[in-house]
Amino acid sequence: MRVLGIDPGTLRTGLGILDAKGNVYELITCQTIEASPKLPIPERLKKIHQTLQDIIRLHSPDVLALENVFFGKDVRALVKIGEARACAMLAAAECGIPVVEYPPARIKQAISGNGRATKIQMQQMIKSLFRLKTPPPADAADALAVALCHVHSSNVRIPVG
Amino acid sequence: MRVLGIDPGTLRTGLGILDAKGNVYELITCQTIEASPKLPIPERLKKIHQTLQDIIRLHSPDVLALENVFFGKDVRALVKIGEARACAMLAAAECGIPVVEYPPARIKQAISGNGRATKIQMQQMIKSLFRLKTPPPADAADALAVALCHVHSSNVRIPVG
Numbered sequence: 001m002r003v004l005g006i007d008p009g010t011l012r013t014g015l016g017i018l019d020a021k022g023n024v025y026e027l028i029t030c031q032t033i034e035a036s037p038k039l040p041i042p043e044r045l046k047k048i049h050q051t052l053q054d055i056i057r058l059h060s061p062d063v064l065a066l067e068n069v070f071f072g073k074d075v076r077a078l079v080k081i082g083e084a085r086a087c088a089m090l091a092a093a094e095c096g097i098p099v100v101e102y103p104p105a106r107i108k109q110a111i112s113g114n115g116r117a118t119k120i121q122m123q124q125m126i127k128s129l130f131r132l133k134t135p136p137p138a139d140a141a142d143a144l145a146v147a148l149c150h151v152h153s154s155n156v157r158i159p160v161g
Numbered sequence: 162m163r164v165l166g167i168d169p170g171t172l173r174t175g176l177g178i179l180d181a182k183g184n185v186y187e188l189i190t191c192q193t194i195e196a197s198p199k200l201p202i203p204e205r206l207k208k209i210h211q212t213l214q215d216i217i218r219l220h221s222p223d224v225l226a227l228e229n230v231f232f233g234k235d236v237r238a239l240v241k242i243g244e245a246r247a248c249a250m251l252a253a254a255e256c257g258i259p260v261v262e263y264p265p266a267r268i269k270q271a272i273s274g275n276g277r278a279t280k281i282q283m284q285q286m287i288k289s290l291f292r293l294k295t296p297p298p299a300d301a302a303d304a305l306a307v308a309l310c311h312v313h314s315s316n317v318r319i320p321v322g
Contacts, residue, residue, distance in 0.1 A: 082243020
């Protein structure tokens with residue numbers, strides 16, 4: 001199973017793709033899509049959407065996995081999360097792959113065994129799990145964590161909506 | 162000036178296009194894009210995005226006008242507003258037209274002279290302004306109101322972001 005995990009944001013969107021065969025995981029790619037704050041939001045969304053479409057077409061993942069909403073962020077931040085999420089969901093729908101989502105605590109629990117793990121602990125766990133020399137950038141690590149969570153949970157798939 | 166106004170939502174997205182020449186307004190079209198709640202969200206967003214792209218290509222508006230965020234809605238509703246807004250902003254960016262946005266009170270003030278006008282008052286004002294026999298559906302009326310607000314404010318354009 002090949003999973004594309006996404007950590008969406010209008011300034012930085014993390015993405016990570018992994019292949020899972022039983023308990024063996026292979027990191028295919030991970031990166032951060034940076035959209036300059038100097039660009040108007042529609043142009044930033046266009047860049048995120050276009051890059052994700054290209055990535056999906058290049059790597060043909062079976063599924064796109066997203067973290068679902070954080071509670072307690074301010075109004076503007078929540079709308080921006082929605083805007084970035086839409087770019088990911090649209091790219092998936094246009095390329096014909098399903099979208100699944102998981103709550104933050106479940107992702108942390110799946111990766112580190114602790115639903116309240118810090119960002120640094122998560123980066124370290126991702127580094128260990130994929131035997132990397134250095135931890136990936138925070139947004140890409142979060143994206144790989146969502147993808148791994150989906151692999152661990154793949155018998156209980158939760159479609160968005 | 163031809164303006165496309167949008168009232169975005171993941172279930173119903175209102176849209177309205179008007180031509181403005183001085184103080185004369187002509188209604189080109191208004192409609193509601195309905196996306197069944199039975200569809201997964203990515204498919205709903207795809208429908209909204211595709212329909213808006215088609216509308217922009219068909220009618221060639223000069224600008225897309227959006228209401229900006231309502232405060233006080235719940236977390237889930239705010240994220241959904243962001244998701245639907247992104248479909249509109251993406252369609253505009255892909256078709257090369259600018260996006261502008263206005264706060265709800267300014268739109269109501271521009272149309273009815275009252276920043277706290279009700280939905281029904283707004284529908285009646287839109288009916289009168291365009292000399293319609295019946296008021297348009299609420300979402301389409303809201304979309305036309307944003308478009309009209311842009312015409313009234315077009316010397317003070319506010320890019321999103």
